[in-house]
Amino acid sequence: MLYYQLENFFSNFSFFILLISMLYYWINLSFHLKNNNFGTFGMIGANISIFILLVLRWKESGHFPLSNLYESFLFLSWNLTLIHFVLEKIDPFSENFAKFLGAITSPIALFTNAFATFSLPEDMKSPSPLVPALQSNWLMMHVTVMILSYSALICGSLLSIAYLILTYSNNSLNKTKTFSQVMFLEKNDTLNNVGSSPILNSTNINTDTLTLSNDLYEKNLKNINVGFTKKIKLADILDNLSYRILGVGFPLLTIGILSGAVWANEAWGSYWSWDPKETWALLTWLVFAIYLHTRITxxxxxxxxxxxxxxxxxxxxxxxxxxxxxGEGLHSYGFIKLNG
Structure with a gap:
């Protein structure tokens, strides 16, 4: 009874703290609030909570807690919070980037946690003995590496999507910048013409007003340039960081597929059977192989x-x-079967 109470507590607590962290990151990013590391503490709290939950399931079931979709989603959510924390600490990025990163990683960590907690049937959440095919030391090796690769690939891909969104908005900003520059040049031409016109010079012109107007144009152009430069710098960071994370996720995916092939040969007598899971894993590998090929070669x-x-x-x-x-194929242990 105590186990179920603890599991329910840590499950709900991790969901709640991820929700609060996500809202904090979004509000902080939208209104440029002062960052007091609340979001970082929230992600760390969620990470520890999910870790304790997985350890409890390991102790209760007697086997590594990656035997069904519920445990896999919890482990994925834990990995995503861990990647967020590592990215914040190993790179000397600005405070603004830390907020931007949290606004990207916290929703996906929340989604995976919420799906596991609220969408899956209750019988799947209860620890159960392993089926014979999963009673192998390869369970920890293969499944752990695969989910680690999924979390890295998901995080890296999200940063690429954020890069595309940011660069799309930069196109609009670039047009605004160009328009402001043109208006500034036209204003300068007008002021120069005023100074060289004998007719206008004969009138009483308030030069202080003209100078103030010119200063406003310069200030406006400077602000646009600063914002444009910051967005370009942030886009470059996203592109570079996405490449680095995907560069870690791809070899993990490769190792996971190879270890799965060895395990499949031991369990089913064949290294590769074109199971739906195997086929899509191969397709995933090909997509990111193309990505790395275009970047490196x-x-x-x-x-x-x-x-x-x-x-x-x-x-x-x-x-x-x-x-x-x-729920089709050889990899359907502990997962949902839609055909009943």
Whole structure:
């Protein structure tokens, strides 16, 4: 009885703190509030809460807690909060970027946690003995590495999507900047003409007013330039960081697929059977292999590889969630079967 009370507490607490953290990051980013690290503490609290929950399930069930979709989603949510914390600490990014990062990572961590907590049936949440095919040391190796790769690929792809959104808004900002520059030049031409016109010079012109107007144009142009530069810098950080995270997620995915093939040979007598899960895992691998190929070999940067990574975001979710929801194939242990 105590176990279920503790599990319910840590499950609800992790959801609640992720929700508060997400709202804080969004409000902080929207209204430029002073950052007091509340969001970071919230993500750390959620990470610790989910970790304790997984340990409790491990102790109660007697096996590594990655045997069904509920535990997999909890582990994925834990990984996403961990990646957020690591990215905040290992890189000397600005405070504004930390808020921007939290506004991206907290919603996906919340979604995975909420899906596991509120959308899955109760019988799946209860710890159960492993089926014979899962009673192997490969369970910890294969599934852990695969979900680690999914979390890295999801996070990296999200940063690529954010890059595309930010650069799209930069196009509008660039047009605004160009328009302001043109207006500024026209204003300067007008002021110069005023100073050189003998007719206008003969009238009583308030030069202080003209100077003030000129200063306002310069200040406006300077503010636009500063905002434009900050957005370009943030976009470059997103592009670079996305590349680095996906560069970690791809080898993890490769190791996970290879270890799964070895385990499949031990359990089913075949390294590869074109199971739906295997097929989509291979497709995921190909998408991100293309991404890394364009970055490393072709030297692509910016929007083109970001579009490939954005496609990979949806492919990862189909591989991780969509195939499992169907409950078809050899990888359907502990997952939902829609056909009853």
């Amino acid at each position: 072709k030297g692509w940067q910016g929007k083109k590889p970001a579009m490939i990574a954005s496609l990979g975001f949806f492919i990862v979710w189909i591989c991780f969630l969509g195939v499992n929801l169907l």
